[in-house]
Amino acid sequence: MVPTSYFILLSATLFTLGVLGVLVRRNALVVFMSIELMLNAANLALVAFAQARQSLGGQIIVFFVITVAAAEVAVGLALLVAIFRTKRTTDIDEISTLRG
Amino acid sequence: MPDLIWIVALIPAFPLLGFLLNALFIRRERAAGLVACAAVVLSFISALIAIYALQSQPVAAGGAAEGAAAQQIDYVLWEWISVGAFRVPFGFLFDQLTAVMTLLVTGVGGIIHIYSIGYIRGDVRPVRFFAYMNLFIAAMLFLVMGDNLLLLFLGWEGVGLCSFLLIGHWFDRRSVPPGIVPSEAAVKAFVVNRVGDAGMLLAMIAIFAKFGSLSFFTQHGLGAAPIPGFLDPAQVAQAAFGQVDLGIFGSINVMTAITFLLLIGVTGKSAQVPLFVWLPDAMAGPTPVSALIHAATMVTSGVYLIARNHVLFTAAPTTQGWVLTIGVLTALLAATAAVAQWDIKRVLAYSTVSQLGYMVAAVGMGAYVAGMFHLLTHGIFKALLFLGSGSVIHGTHDTQDMRRMGGLKDAMPTTFWTYLIGALGLAGIVPLAGFWSKDEIIGQAWISSKATAIVLIATSILTAFYMGRQVALIFYGKPRDQNAEHAHESGPVILWPLIVLAIGTVIGGAMNLPWFPFLKDFLKPVFETPGAPPEAAESFNYAIAIVTTVLAVFAGWLGWWLYARLLANRIKVGREDPAHRYLGDIWRGMEIAWGFDWFYDRAVVRPYRAVARFLSETFDAQGIDGILVDGTGRLFGWLAQQFRLAQSGYIRNYTLVFLFGVIGLIGYFVFLR
Numbered sequence: 001m002v003p004t005s006y007f008i009l010l011s012a013t014l015f016t017l018g019v020l021g022v023l024v025r026r027n028a029l030v031v032f033m034s035i036e037l038m039l040n041a042a043n044l045a046l047v048a049f050a051q052a053r054q055s056l057g058g059q060i061i062v063f064f065v066i067t068v069a070a071a072e073v074a075v076g077l078a079l080l081v082a083i084f085r086t087k088r089t090t091d092i093d094e095i096s097t098l099r100g
Numbered sequence: 101m102p103d104l105i106w107i108v109a110l111i112p113a114f115p116l117l118g119f120l121l122n123a124l125f126i127r128r129e130r131a132a133g134l135v136a137c138a139a140v141v142l143s144f145i146s147a148l149i150a151i152y153a154l155q156s157q158p159v160a161a162g163g164a165a166e167g168a169a170a171q172q173i174d175y176v177l178w179e180w181i182s183v184g185a186f187r188v189p190f191g192f193l194f195d196q197l198t199a200v201m202t203l204l205v206t207g208v209g210g211i212i213h214i215y216s217i218g219y220i221r222g223d224v225r226p227v228r229f230f231a232y233m234n235l236f237i238a239a240m241l242f243l244v245m246g247d248n249l250l251l252l253f254l255g256w257e258g259v260g261l262c263s264f265l266l267i268g269h270w271f272d273r274r275s276v277p278p279g280i281v282p283s284e285a286a287v288k289a290f291v292v293n294r295v296g297d298a299g300m301l302l303a304m305i306a307i308f309a310k311f312g313s314l315s316f317f318t319q320h321g322l323g324a325a326p327i328p329g330f331l332d333p334a335q336v337a338q339a340a341f342g343q344v345d346l347g348i349f350g351s352i353n354v355m356t357a358i359t360f361l362l363l364i365g366v367t368g369k370s371a372q373v374p375l376f377v378w379l380p381d382a383m384a385g386p387t388p389v390s391a392l393i394h395a396a397t398m399v400t401s402g403v404y405l406i407a408r409n410h411v412l413f414t415a416a417p418t419t420q421g422w423v424l425t426i427g428v429l430t431a432l433l434a435a436t437a438a439v440a441q442w443d444i445k446r447v448l449a450y451s452t453v454s455q456l457g458y459m460v461a462a463v464g465m466g467a468y469v470a471g472m473f474h475l476l477t478h479g480i481f482k483a484l485l486f487l488g489s490g491s492v493i494h495g496t497h498d499t500q501d502m503r504r505m506g507g508l509k510d511a512m513p514t515t516f517w518t519y520l521i522g523a524l525g526l527a528g529i530v531p532l533a534g535f536w537s538k539d540e541i542i543g544q545a546w547i548s549s550k551a552t553a554i555v556l557i558a559t560s561i562l563t564a565f566y567m568g569r570q571v572a573l574i575f576y577g578k579p580r581d582q583n584a585e586h587a588h589e590s591g592p593v594i595l596w597p598l599i600v601l602a603i604g605t606v607i608g609g610a611m612n613l614p615w616f617p618f619l620k621d622f623l624k625p626v627f628e629t630p631g632a633p634p635e636a637a638e639s640f641n642y643a644i645a646i647v648t649t650v651l652a653v654f655a656g657w658l659g660w661w662l663y664a665r666l667l668a669n670r671i672k673v674g675r676e677d678p679a680h681r682y683l684g685d686i687w688r689g690m691e692i693a694w695g696f697d698w699f700y701d702r703a704v705v706r707p708y709r710a711v712a713r714f715l716s717e718t719f720d721a722q723g724i725d726g727i728l729v730d731g732t733g734r735l736f737g738w739l740a741q742q743f744r745l746a747q748s749g750y751i752r753n754y755t756l757v758f759l760f761g762v763i764g765l766i767g768y769f770v771f772l773r
Contacts (some may be wrong), residue, residue: 022755092751100747 007048014041028080028090032073039069104153105173107146108194111202112241114143115234122231129226133217136230140213140237144206151199174247174319181250187327188314193247197626200472200619201244201404204479208396209237211597215487216388218593219494223386229269233392236262240397244404248315249304252405256300256369259398264290266393267385276384277500278443285381292378296368303361310339310354316408331411340415355416362409363423370402372430372460376453377697380437383445387490390445395452395486396479403456403475406463410627414466424464428555431457433694435562439569440690442677443500444489447570450693451526452482454559458541461556467544468627469620473612474541476619477533480608481525484601488519491590491598492574496583502573503673504581511587516575518598523571525605527564527652530645533608539645540612546641557648564652568659573671576664580673614640 014037021034043062050058080090087094118139126132154173176191194202213233220226239258246252268286276282308314311330318329330336342354366372371379382394393399406413406423413420434454441447455478462471493500495512509516525532528539538560545553579585589595612619663671667678680687692698746757 019759023752023759026752095751096749098747099749100744 004048004052008045011041011045011048014038014044026091026093028083028092031092032076032080035076036069036073039065104149105157105175105194107150107153108173108175108192108245109177110146111143111150111206112192112238112245114139114146115237115241118234119231119238122227122234126227129221129223132227132230133213133220136234137210137213137217139234140206140210143237143241144203144210147199147202147206150194150202154194154196154199172317174317176247176319185312186308188248188250189319189327190251191247191319192245193316194245195626196623197404197407197472198244200476200623201400202241204400204476205237205240205244205397208479208483208601209240209392211600212388212392212396212483212487215391215490215594215597216386218591219388219490220386224272225269229266229386232262232265232269233388236266236393236398240401243401247317247319248313249307250314252408253300253304256365256401257297259393259401260290260293260297260369263293263382263393263398266389267382269385269389277498278446280381280384282384285378285384289378289382292375293368296365296375299361299364299368303358303365306354306358306361310342310358311335331409333411336411336415353416353418355412356418359409359413359416359419360422362405362412363419363426366402366405366423366460367426368402369405370399370456370460371453372402372426372457373433374696376430376434377693377700379453380446380449380693383443383449387445387486387493390449391483391486391490394449395482399452399456400459400475400479403459403463403471406460407468407472407627410463410466410468413463420464420466422464424461424549424552427457427459427461427464428552429457430454431461431559432555432562433457435559435566436690437693439562439566440677440679440687442502442573444492444502444505444570444574445486445500447502447566448482448485448489451485451563451566452478454563455482455526458538458556458559461552462541462544465544465548465552467541469612469617469623470537470540470544472623473619474537476611477525477537477605477608480601481522481532481534481605484518484522484598484605485526487594487598487601488515488522491515491594492519494590494594495587496581497586499581499583501673502570503671503675505574505579505584506577506581506671507575507579508584508587509575512575512589514589514595515598518595518602519575520571521602521605523567524656525608527567527656528560528649529564529653529656530649531606531609533605533611535645535649536609536611536613539648540614540640542644542648543641546644553644557644557651560648561651561655564656565659568656568661569663570659572660572662572664572668576660577668577671580671 018034018036018038018041021037022031025031025034043065046058046062046065050056050062083095084090118136121135122132126135150173157173173194174191175194176189178190179187180190181188213230216229216233220229223229236259239255239262241255243252243255243259246255264286267289268283270276271283271286273282304314307330311328313328313330315327315329316331318332319327336355340353340355343351344354344357345351368375379394379399383390385393413423431454434450434457438447438450438454441450455474459471459474459478462468462474492505492508492512492515495508495515496505499505521532525534528534542553542556542560545556579587610616610618662679670678677687677691689695746753
């Protein structure tokens with residue numbers, strides 16, 4: 001058996017990469033992809049624990065997470081398309097008119 | 101004859117009614133003048149009736165000296181203040197002293213009101229003038245008729261207020277000859293009076309603390325327990341043994357302290373040194389105001405105060421000495437100042453200060469009757485002089501500078517003759533009223549202190565000199581200005597009061613001739629209380645009187661001769677007095693009254709203004725407005741600005757903060773719980 005900690009470590013690494021992607025990248029599509037990466041890292045952690053505890057509960061939650069991720073991506077891309085129509089750019093640094 | 105003592109309430113009621121009518125209902129000048137004069141004349145008639153009622157009062161049994169009968173009317177209207185032990189009735193005291201003051205106020209006041217009808221014609225606000233003149237008479241009557249110190253103080257403040265209102269009658273004028281701003285002069289009068297009033301108020305508190313009452317004489321009429329009066333000689337004599345501890349300043353006798361505080365009040369109101377500076381500037385008001393307030397009535401209230409409280413002053417010989425010193429010093433100082441003035445009313449103003457010094461000196465010597473006698477005669481001839489100067493001013497189209505006058509004797513004969521009579525009266529030439537009253541005082545002085553008498557005689561020499569100078573400058577020589585050349589005599593409304601007052605000046609001495617002391621006998625019940633030293637019986641010294649009169653005649657002639665003959669050609673409009681060439685800085689010193697105004701300006705007014713400017717511009721505008729008010733606003737603005745920096749609009753910044761928050765929360769739940 002592969003030790004659970006390896007899965008968790010991989011999950012953490014993927015999550016961290018996702019976070020860094022969200023923080024650092026300017027292209028909105030890449031940000032969305034990084035968010036997907038974070039979600040999938042969470043999925044991985046859930047499945048690993050499910051397997052470690054011999055429980056199906058973790059895997060059920062994964063289904064919910066996948067569904068939510070899909071819905072969220074749909075909405076997010078719709079927003080991006082709407083913004084692109086006005087701004088003609090996907091650079092999120094350009095979308096800063098709500099400054100105080 | 102039914103009991104008429106209620107008539108005393110009418111005496112101040114008429115002018116008060118006149119004030120209300122003029123202030124609230126009347127709009128036209130003619131009606132205002134008539135109502136005002138009627139009010140004062142009715143008040144005068146009521147006073148006469150009240151004197152008759154007084155004489156038919158029963159003589160009080162106890163507390164009377166041998167021969168002197170204490171007759172008083174004490175008419176209490178209602179219980180004004182009643183707080184625990186502090187009870188003050190609103191009552192009018194009418195005794196002989198009040199009677200003479202009331203006659204002076206309403207009599208001379210009535211004449212001046214009649215004169216004002218002619219003088220104020222064409223003025224921009226005549227109704228206001230008459231309203232305040234009536235209010236003044238009412239307040240002055242409260243002052244002299246109050247049966248307790250608080251009502252007296254009400255009148256005291258009232259006359260100060262009316263003085264302010266009337267001096268500032270032409271408040272919209274930037275400047276009035278000889279270069280005074282009326283509104284500033286009014287404020288000066290009020291503020292300087294206030295200094296005296298502070299002393300007066302402290303004196304009232306001290307009297308209440310010591311005697312438990314502010315009423316002059318014991319009152320019974322209110323049903324409840326009688327209010328004791330503090331002018332009981334036995335009580336006062338006993339109090340004179342008390343000492344007041346002043347901490348590091350040692351201790352002072354109680355009576356000395358109380359009377360000294362009263363003296364401060366007198367100094368302010370009666371324009372003595374060092375608080376006389378308001379009177380010359382008060383000439384910025386209309387001439388009837390100067391005649392009424394600053395010659396005959398308001399300024400004499402200080403003398404009345406001392407006379408009324410003579411029991412207190414007799415028990416405080418130290419203060420008596422100060423009163424005498426201040427009076428004599430004022431008399432001399434003001435007389436020197438009067439010599440060097442070139443404004444017609446300023447000469448008379450300083451002359452008033454000087455004569456008030458005589459009165460204060462008289463009461464300081466204990467010669468109360470002599471002081472009151474001079475008060476009465478001075479009221480008559482000084483009012484005459486002021487009204488005469490008003491006639492001159494009117495006739496020369498508002499000229500007040502004597503250098504612009506000259507030769508008015510032929511153009512204004514009635515004015516000239518009445519003015520001359522007034523001047524001779526003031527100088528003390530026999531047989532006019534001033535001679536009898538002034539030499540009575542000098543005679544008293546000769547008995548108590550030769551030095552005082554010498555100074556007073558010197559002052560009367562100066563008095564005669566400056567009056568001679570003034571008469572010469574105005575009426576003799578050649579007219580030095582267009583207005584003087586085309587001068588015209590004033591109308592009858594102005595001239596008849598002058599004539600009446602001139603007659604009064606001539607026969608006024610009959611009030612208290614040495615061999616027929618009518619006034620002295622009349623005032624005996626007031627002043628000859630047990631324990632009081634009797635006024636020297638034969639104080640009128642004929643030898644001194646003759647010497648003084650001869651010197652005065654010579655000085656008056658000299659003043660006239662210098663300015664009508666010798667130096668007449670050297671009087672030029674706008675230039676210095678010819679005497680300045682010989683006396684130089686001394687003349688200059690006299691002209692500015694030895695620098696009192698200058699000193700107050702440097703020592704009091706400028707520092708005060710500097711403090712006020714600092715407070716308004718720096719402390720208030722910059723400090724409170726800037727730091728506290730605006731500063732608070734700006735602080736919050738700055739804080740908000742700092743918070744704004746967090747709202748960058750960049751999604752990445754927001755996400756970062758989001759991340760930190762998540763880490764913080766999870767860390768809290770994982771590690772700390």
